[in-house]
Amino acid sequence: MKLTQAxxxxxxxxxxxxxxxxxxxxxxxIGVAAVIVLVSLVGxxxxxxxxxxxxxxxxxxxxxxxxxxxxxxxxxxxxxxxKEQHSDLLSLCSPEVSVxxxxxxxxxxxTATVTGxxxxxxxxxxxxLAQGRAVxxxxxxxxxxxxxxxxxxxxxxxxxxxxxxxxxxxNGDSYTVVGVFEELGDSSESSADNxxxxxxxxxxxxxxxxxxxxxxxxxxxxxxxxxxxxxxESTLYEKTxxxxxxxxxxxxxxxxxxxxxxxxxxxxxxxxxxxSLLVGxxxxxxxxxxxxxxxxxxxxxxxxLGGKRRDxxxxxxxxAAVTSxxxxxxxxxxGIIAAYxxxxxxxxxxxxxGTAVLIAFSVSVGIGILFGYSPAAKASKLNPIEAxxxx
Numbered sequence: 178m179k180l181t182q183a184x185x186x187x188x189x190x191x192x193x194x195x196x197x198x199x200x201x202x203x204x205x206x207i208g209v210a211a212v213i214v215l216v217s218l219v220g221x222x223x224x225x226x227x228x229x230x231x232x233x234x235x236x237x238x239x240x241x242x243x244x245x246x247x248x249x250x251x252x253x254x255x256x257x258x259x260k261e262q263h264s265d266l267l268s269l270c271s272p273e274v275s276v277x278x279x280x281x282x283x284x285x286x287x288t289a290t291v292t293g294x295x296x297x298x299x300x301x302x303x304x305x306l307a308q309g310r311a312v313x314x315x316x317x318x319x320x321x322x323x324x325x326x327x328x329x330x331x332x333x334x335x336x337x338x339x340x341x342x343x344x345x346x347x348n349g350d351s352y353t354v355v356g357v358f359e360e361l362g363d364s365s366e367s368s369a370d371n372x373x374x375x376x377x378x379x380x381x382x383x384x385x386x387x388x389x390x391x392x393x394x395x396x397x398x399x400x401x402x403x404x405x406x407x408x409x410e411s412t413l414y415e416k417t418x419x420x421x422x423x424x425x426x427x428x429x430x431x432x433x434x435x436x437x438x439x440x441x442x443x444x445x446x447x448x449x450x451x452x453s454l455l456v457g458x459x460x461x462x463x464x465x466x467x468x469x470x471x472x473x474x475x476x477x478x479x480x481x482l483g484g485k486r487r488d489x490x491x492x493x494x495x496x497a498a499v500t501s502x503x504x505x506x507x508x509x510x511x512g513i514i515a516a517y518x519x520x521x522x523x524x525x526x527x528x529x530x531g532t533a534v535l536i537a538f539s540v541s542v543g544i545g546i547l548f549g550y551s552p553a554a555k556a557s558k559l560n561p562i563e564a565x566x567x568x
Contacts, residue, residue, distance in 0.1 A: 202504030204457025211450035213512025221526035293380020309356030327372035465552035497549020505541025
C-alpha cells in the first residue's frame with residue numbers, strides 16, 4: 178500500500194466518525210493550545226522586561242554601598258575622580274539620592290519621589306529635554322534649588338508649556354523649574370515621566386542625609402562592561418576590605434538573569450501543559466484499540482487478500498498520527514487566538530514563537546505515533562482466519 182493511499186484511508190476513517198475523532202483529538206487540542214498560550218504570554222512578558230532594561234542602557238552599572246561603621250565608603254568626588262582616571266572604561270557617573278516629597282504649585286499638589294543626581298543623570302536614564310536645560314555642574318557646587326521635571330509632573334502641576342521658570346515647592350522649599358523632559362513612557366503616574374530631578378547635593382540637604390549609598394555609572398561600550406565592573410569592585414574592595422559592604426551590577430547582568438528566570442518559568446509551565454498532551458495520547462491509544470476491535474473482520478479480509486503485516490501496522494500508525502496532527506493544528510490555531518484575546522484583556526504583549534509552534538505540532542504528531550503504535554502492532558499480529566470469523 179502506498180503512503181498516499183494510507184493517508185487517504187486515515188482521512189476517510191476520521192470523516193466517517195467526526196464526533197469520535199473530535200473527542201479523540203480533544204486532549205491534544207487542549208494541550209497544544211495551552212502550550213502556545215503560555216509560551217506566547219511568557220515570551221511577551223520577557224520581551225517587555227527586556228525592553229524596559231534596555232531602555233535603561235545596556236552599558237549602565239549600578240553601585241550600592243552598604244557602608245562600614247556608619248561611614249560612607251566612597252565619596253562622590255572619589256567616584257567622579259575614578260571615572261576621570263579611567264575614561265577608557267567609564268564615561269558617565271551620577272550619585273543618586275531619593276527623597277519622598279510633596280510637590281506644590283499654586284493650588285495643585287501631588288506626592289512623588291524626588292531624585293538627586295548629577296549633570297549625567299538624564300543621559301544615564303535615557304531622558305531628553307523638551308524644554309529648558311538639565312541639572313548643571315554649577316548647580317551641584319552651589320547646591321542650587323533647581324528642578325527638572327517629567328511630562329507627567331508638568332501636566333499635573335503646570336499649564337501646558339508654562340513649567341520652565343515657574344516655582345515648584347518641594348516639601349515647602351521653593352525650587353525653580355529649569356527644564357522639562359520629553360515623554361519617555363505614557364505620561365502616567367506609574368511611568369518614567371513621573372520624575373523630579375534636582376542636584377544630588379541639594380537632595381542630601383532635603384533628605385537630611387549626608388551619605389551617598391547609590392551610584393549609576395556607564396561603561397564606554399558593551400565591550401568594556403565587564404572590565405568596568407572589575408575596576409569598581411577592586412576599588413571598593415581596597416576601600417572597604419570586605420565584599421559584603423558593596424554590590425556592583427550591570428543592566429546586562431540583570432537582563433541575563435531575567436531571561437534565565439523566564440526561560441525556567443516557560444519550561445515549568447510547558448511541562449504542566451504537557452500533561453494534557455499525555456492525556457490526549459492515552460485517549461488516542463484507547464480509541465485506536467476500539468477501532469482495531471471494530472475493524473477486525475476488515476483486517477482479516479485484507480490479510481487474506483495478501484496484505485502484509487507492515488501494511489496493517491503502517492495503516493493504523495498513520496491513522497493515529499493524522500488524528501493527532503489534525504488535533505495539533507486545531508490546537509495551534511485556537512492557542513494563537515486565545516493568546517491574543519488574553520493578551521488584549523490583560524494588556525500584555527503577545528509574542529508568537531515559531532519554534533514553539535513547530536515543536537508543539539511535532540510533539541502532537543509524535544504522540545500520535547507513540548501511542549498509536551501499540552494498537553497498530555496488535556492489529557498487524559491478528560490471525561487472518563480468526564479475524565474473518567470475528568463477530
